Amino acid sequence: MSTGRRQFLKAAGVTGLLGLVGSPLLKIFAPGELEASSEFREGAALTARRWSLVVDMKAFPTEESYTKCIEACNYTHNIPRMDNEKHEVKWIWPETYEHAFPDNYDVYLSENIESMTFLVLCNHCDNPPCVRVCPTKATFKREDGIVAMDYHRCIGCRFCMAACPYGARSFNWRDPRPFTKNVNPLYPTRTKGVVEKCNFCADRLYRGEQPACVEASGGALIFGDLKDKDSNVRNILRTKFAITRKPDRGTLPRVYYIIGGS
Amino acid sequence: MIEKALSGNKFYWAWVCFLLAVIAVGVASYIRQFHYGLGITGMSRDVSWGFYIAQFTFFVGVAASAVMVVMPYYLHNFKRFGRITILGEFLAIPAVVMCMLFIFVDMGQPTRILNVILYYTPNSIMFWDMVALSGYLTINVLVGWTTLSSQQKSVPPPKWVKPLIYLSIPWAFSIHTVTAFLYAGLPARHFWLSAIMAARFLASAFAGGPALLVILCLIIKRITKFDPGEKAIKGLVTIVTYALIVNIFFIGLELFTALYSQVPGHMQTFQYLYFGLGGHGKLIPLMWFSTFLAISAVVLLLVPATRTNQITLLFACASVHISLWFDKGFGFVIGGFVPNPLEKVTEYWPTLNELLVTTGIWSIGLLILTALYRIAISVKVELEA
Ligand code: SF4
Ligand code: SF4
Numbered sequence: 001m002s003t004g005r006r007q008f009l010k011a012a013g014v015t016g017l018l019g020l021v022g023s024p025l026l027k028i029f030a031p032g033e034l035e036a037s038s039e040f041r042e043g044a045a046l047t048a049r050r051w052s053l054v055v056d057m058k059a060f061p062t063e064e065s066y067t068k069c070i071e072a073c074n075y076t077h078n079i080p081r082m083d084n085e086k087h088e089v090k091w092i093w094p095e096t097y098e099h100a101f102p103d104n105y106d107v108y109l110s111e112n113i114e115s116m117t118f119l120v121l122c123n124h125c126d127n128p129p130c131v132r133v134c135p136t137k138a139t140f141k142r143e144d145g146i147v148a149m150d151y152h153r154c155i156g157c158r159f160c161m162a163a164c165p166y167g168a169r170s171f172n173w174r175d176p177r178p179f180t181k182n183v184n185p186l187y188p189t190r191t192k193g194v195v196e197k198c199n200f201c202a203d204r205l206y207r208g209e210q211p212a213c214v215e216a217s218g219g220a221l222i223f224g225d226l227k228d229k230d231s232n233v234r235n236i237l238r239t240k241f242a243i244t245r246k247p248d249r250g251t252l253p254r255v256y257y258i259i260g261g262s
Numbered sequence: 263m264i265e266k267a268l269s270g271n272k273f274y275w276a277w278v279c280f281l282l283a284v285i286a287v288g289v290a291s292y293i294r295q296f297h298y299g300l301g302i303t304g305m306s307r308d309v310s311w312g313f314y315i316a317q318f319t320f321f322v323g324v325a326a327s328a329v330m331v332v333m334p335y336y337l338h339n340f341k342r343f344g345r346i347t348i349l350g351e352f353l354a355i356p357a358v359v360m361c362m363l364f365i366f367v368d369m370g371q372p373t374r375i376l377n378v379i380l381y382y383t384p385n386s387i388m389f390w391d392m393v394a395l396s397g398y399l400t401i402n403v404l405v406g407w408t409t410l411s412s413q414q415k416s417v418p419p420p421k422w423v424k425p426l427i428y429l430s431i432p433w434a435f436s437i438h439t440v441t442a443f444l445y446a447g448l449p450a451r452h453f454w455l456s457a458i459m460a461a462r463f464l465a466s467a468f469a470g471g472p473a474l475l476v477i478l479c480l481i482i483k484r485i486t487k488f489d490p491g492e493k494a495i496k497g498l499v500t501i502v503t504y505a506l507i508v509n510i511f512f513i514g515l516e517l518f519t520a521l522y523s524q525v526p527g528h529m530q531t532f533q534y535l536y537f538g539l540g541g542h543g544k545l546i547p548l549m550w551f552s553t554f555l556a557i558s559a560v561v562l563l564l565v566p567a568t569r570t571n572q573i574t575l576l577f578a579c580a581s582v583h584i585s586l587w588f589d590k591g592f593g594f595v596i597g598g599f600v601p602n603p604l605e606k607v608t609e610y611w612p613t614l615n616e617l618l619v620t621t622g623i624w625s626i627g628l629l630i631l632t633a634l635y636r637i638a639i640s641v642k643v644e645l646e647a
């Protein structure tokens with residue numbers, strides 16, 4: 001866990017260094033290009049100036065397609081399956097439009113939207129209230145925009161949970177380890193009494209891998225650099241109408257939803 | 263002076279033993295919670311703060327209310343409060359201690375509490391709350407203790423006390439303002455996101471705290487040789503009355519904005535608290551009971567006959583205190599989490615273990631209060647003898 005943080009710091013350091021050498025090297029490639037980028041050394045980190053995620057709802061036709069993404073995340077990050085719903089831990093989960101976008105809901109919306117299932121997760125806000133309120137900097141925003149957590153520093157005050165307008169955070173109300181059956185050795189399990197949430201797969205990016213949910217989504221989730229005007233995400237956002245959750249809260253969410261039409 | 267807390271009749275000792283027993287149960291319950299995790303409480307992913315934080319909020323108010331006796335006496339030379347300023351200051355001490363304990367038992371990783379200092383983060387209001395509360399505790403201990411010991415020796419208090427007393431006045435306002443800011447600056451929760459929050463907190467504190475002080479004065483008058491004085495109590499009652507009315511007025515302002523604007527986010531929590539939301543309404547009886555108590559207290563406090571009669575006065579003050587306790591020590595915090603950010607309703611109700619930890623903390627507060635009052639009153643009685 002603390003190694004997680006150390007890795008982040010190292011990754012940030014590496015980014016800085018390479019930045020001096022030449023940033024073109026670090027351009028974040030679109031998923032297609034990424035596969036071709038085997039010249040990436042094993043372990044070379046994926047970096048960006050501002051990571052973001054686009055959810056293309058049209059590409060999520062079936063329950064199976066989004067369940068795969070959730071399961072990928074659950075396995076990758078050792079998400080426990082708590083037996084009590086009140087103690088639930090979830091990083092990415094399905095919601096209806098009404099709950100994902102409660103401020104934009106209306107009863108006469110298209111039936112199509114009514115039947116859609118939206119994957120919701122931490123928005124890695126550009127102006128994150130969870131970071132603002134955390135009394136220990138256990139939740140912090142990285143240079144690349146990822147709102148990350150240090151499970152070893154968190155005191156479990158849950159101020160961040162009160163502050164997040166998206167309900168993106170979970171608390172370990174009890175020891176989660178007995179509830180994690182299939183442990184992924186590449187990511188730490190947590191202890192009781194700390195908060196956790198989606199980390200935009202900072203651990204995987206460091207190893208040069210795309211986020212687990214993105215990899216499992218078959219193209220429905222698109223991950224890329226928002227600050228690079230030629231990036232995959234910018235290209236989509238330029239051409240398709242996308243919305244974010246609760247933009248009125250001033251948090252500047254960096255997870256976008258393309259709902260329909262082209 | 264401290265030895266005075268160690269002498270008393272058998273009722274005194276029976277009371278102390280009773281408190282110690284409740285504390286022991288509280289500690290045992292806390293140990294259980296420590297091992298199991300906070301899942302042993304009624305809190306959940308959706309209602310992630312519960313009784314502990316609500317009680318913390320309430321007792322910050324009680325602590326801040328000491329200023330209502332300190333300020334008139336020192337700033338406005340309101341002599342009648344001379345006899346009870348020490349009671350106000352000594353009430354603030356256990357109140358702050360309880361606040362700190364409530365925060366502590368609410369922490370998921372209590373052993374890491376020093377992280378708040380090691381990695382101090384001024385952009386977090388919690389940092390300022392820690393500064394405000396520990397500062398206020400220090401000020402009240404210093405001021406209360408030195409003024410009392412100089413009184414005992416019949417010498418004027420040392421010069422450095424005066425500035426500290428003046429400092430305690432804005433500091434008292436600050437502790438409750440900062441506590442309100444914990445809530446009032448969160449974009450996630452409409453119910454708390456209100457500019458009037460700090461003002462409302464102060465109004466309810468200045469009603470609830472002095473109401474408790476009136477009750478304590480009446481008890482002291484009954485069971486000790488010290489008489490806080492008719493006039494002092496009358497002064498307190500006036501404060502309680504106006505503060506209570508201002509508090510009700512502020513709640514009215516909140517209700518108007520929410521209900522007339524019809525903005526769903528603003529209305530939903532009120533709906534949940536008073537009428538229920540989507541078939542959920544565990545807090546409805548509490549909230550109406552609180553409303554009923556507040557209104558009857560206003561009546562009892564405004565009508566001269568009931569205001570001057572000790573029994574009805576006691577009743578009125580208890581109503582104020584209990585009403586605000588439900589409102590702020592329960593509904594306010596829980597309500598903020600309902601509905602959740604996805605507009606779903608999860609309800610909260612404290613568990614037995616949670617209540618035992620809570621009563622343990624109350625008893626620690628009462629024990630400190632008992633000891634401090636015992637000391638203060640012994641000194642006062644000796645001086646008057
Ligand atoms: S979605 Fe919530 S947890 Fe994630 S960065 Fe924004 S405020 Fe923080
Ligand atoms: S629970 Fe942990 S991450 Fe959240 S505000 Fe408290 S210390 Fe920070």
Ligand code: SF4
Nearest residue numbers: 073092198200201213
């Ligand atoms: S980005 Fe990674 S951590 Fe976040 S939801 Fe997807 S798989 Fe989970």
